[in-house]
Amino acid sequence: MEKIDKYLYLLYKGDNSSEVLELKEELREHLILSANEFIEQGYTEEEAYDKAIEKFDGGKDMLNELHKTLKTTKHKNIRLCFKSMLIL
Incomplete structure (x- = not known):
C-alpha cells in the first residue's frame, strides 16, 4: 500500500x-x-498496485475537473460527488 500512498501524496x-x-x-x-x-x-x-494506479491514472482529467469543482463550490459531500464522477 505504500505505492498507493506515495501516488496519492503526489496528487495535489x-x-x-x-x-x-x-x-x-x-x-x-x-x-x-x-x-x-x-x-x-x-x-x-506489487503488480496489483501498479495496475490499479495505471487504470485509475487514465482518469486524471476527471480528477482535475473534480478538484476544480471542489475549489469553486466547496462541495460538502465529497463522497457523493466522487462516486457520481466514477459512474461516468
Missing part, C-alpha cells in the same frame, strides 16, 4: 485543504479495492 500535493484530504482518502479506498481485485485475478501485490 500543494493543496492540504480538508476537501482535498477527504478526496485523497476516498481515492485511497478506491485504489485499494481495485488492487484487491487484481490480486484476486492472480497478480502479485
Whole structure:
C-alpha cells in the first residue's frame, strides 16, 4: 500500500485543504479495492498496485475537473460527488 500512498501524496500535493484530504482518502479506498481485485485475478501485490494506479491514472482529467469543482463550490459531500464522477 505504500505505492498507493506515495501516488496519492503526489496528487495535489500543494493543496492540504480538508476537501482535498477527504478526496485523497476516498481515492485511497478506491485504489485499494481495485488492487484487491487484481490480486484476486492472480497478480502479485506489487503488480496489483501498479495496475490499479495505471487504470485509475487514465482518469486524471476527471480528477482535475473534480478538484476544480471542489475549489469553486466547496462541495460538502465529497463522497457523493466522487462516486457520481466514477459512474461516468
